[in-house]
Amino acid sequence: xxxxxxxxxxxxxxRQGRTILKDxxxxxxxxxxxxxxxxxxxxxxSLLKLALGLESISSGQRICLPDxxxxxxxxxxxxxxxxxxxxxxxxxxAKGYHKSQLMQVCERLSITELLTRPMxxxxxxxLQRVLLARALLANPELLVLDEPVQGLDVSGQAELYxxxxxxxxxxxxxVLMVSHDLHLVMAATNKVICLNGHVCCEGxxxxxxxxxxxxxxxxxxxxxxxxxxxxxxxxxxxxxxxHDHGPAHSEQAHAEHTNKEKGDN
Numbered sequence: 001x002x003x004x005x006x007x008x009x010x011x012x013x014x015r016q017g018r019t020i021l022k023d024x025x026x027x028x029x030x031x032x033x034x035x036x037x038x039x040x041x042x043x044x045x046s047l048l049k050l051a052l053g054l055e056s057i058s059s060g061q062r063i064c065l066p067d068x069x070x071x072x073x074x075x076x077x078x079x080x081x082x083x084x085x086x087x088x089x090x091x092x093x094a095k096g097y098h099k100s101q102l103m104q105v106c107e108r109l110s111i112t113e114l115l116t117r118p119m120x121x122x123x124x125x126x127l128q129r130v131l132l133a134r135a136l137l138a139n140p141e142l143l144v145l146d147e148p149v150q151g152l153d154v155s156g157q158a159e160l161y162x163x164x165x166x167x168x169x170x171x172x173x174x175v176l177m178v179s180h181d182l183h184l185v186m187a188a189t190n191k192v193i194c195l196n197g198h199v200c201c202e203g204x205x206x207x208x209x210x211x212x213x214x215x216x217x218x219x220x221x222x223x224x225x226x227x228x229x230x231x232x233x234x235x236x237x238x239x240x241x242x243h244d245h246g247p248a249h250s251e252q253a254h255a256e257h258t259n260k261e262k263g264d265n
Contacts, residue, residue: 003030005068005142005174006051011060013046020046022198023060026176028142033168033175035185038195039217044178045075047195048146051176071140073131075147075178079119087122087130088115097137105136109163124151128160136167143168145177154184161188 008026012019021043028034028051036044049055050062052072079085091102106112109129114122122130128148135143148164149157165188168175179185185192186205193202200213208214 004028004065005030006062006064006176008047008051008057009061009063011050011062012058013043013050013055014058015046020197021050021195024195024199026051026193028174028176030141030174031168031172032190033165033177033188034191034193035189036176036178036193036195037180037185038200042195043197044195045146048144048176048178052144065141069138069141071135071138071143073128073135073143073145073148075150077119077127077131081120083120085119086115087111087117087119090119090130091115091134091137094134094137097139101137101139105133108167109133109136125156125160128152132160132164136171140171141173143171143173143175143177145175147178147180149179149184157184158187161185164188 004027006026006028008024011021011024011026013021024043024047026034026047036047038044046055050057052070053062053064088102091106103112106115109132111126111129111133114126114130119127119130128151132145132148135145143164145164149160152160161184164175164177167173177189186209189205191202192205192208194200194208194211194214194217196217200217201208201211203211
């Protein structure tokens, strides 16, 4: 059994008399990626804040590993144009890291050439990598990402999801993230939890994609040529599954489908 990092048990969250989340259960273990999906207003970001301990639960229980190290990547960041803040100075504002870590993380994420650039002059993809770098300075056991691919094109999204998957393996950490990119997230996660104020359905991405609750929220399942990852096998997943679930596998599947279509025409 994988090591658990955080558990939420029958958690409800009420704000100003309105129930945001009701009776939600959540488990994140070391070595897995758990993705929250759902429509706007479903409570995804609220659930992240409850998991982080940034909001107080109204009822239920939050259990986490003692002294759990958490790296958090926010959904977005707005800085005043007049604030003189370089990427290096922004990263140095993080707490509790060794100086040697900063350059190691910057090299791993290929952002060393950005260190002297003002934060306000970064592109969308560059900013996402800088925010991810700051989260990694915590040497996290749990990496929490709120819509990490927001504002990126499809290629940039696939690349960042692939990077996150690799970092999960390198750090042997767990990942909890929010996504609106339903078709792409299928390629980058071990478990999907579909939220709409409560847990509508959860499980392996391919299982959730065909769940009636999922289809009720998001409509019919996507055509095969739009789904970058379809995992077919006749066995169950265990701790030591070594299948390639990354975007590279997805691109290959898409290319195979495209070639088949050309052959059929």
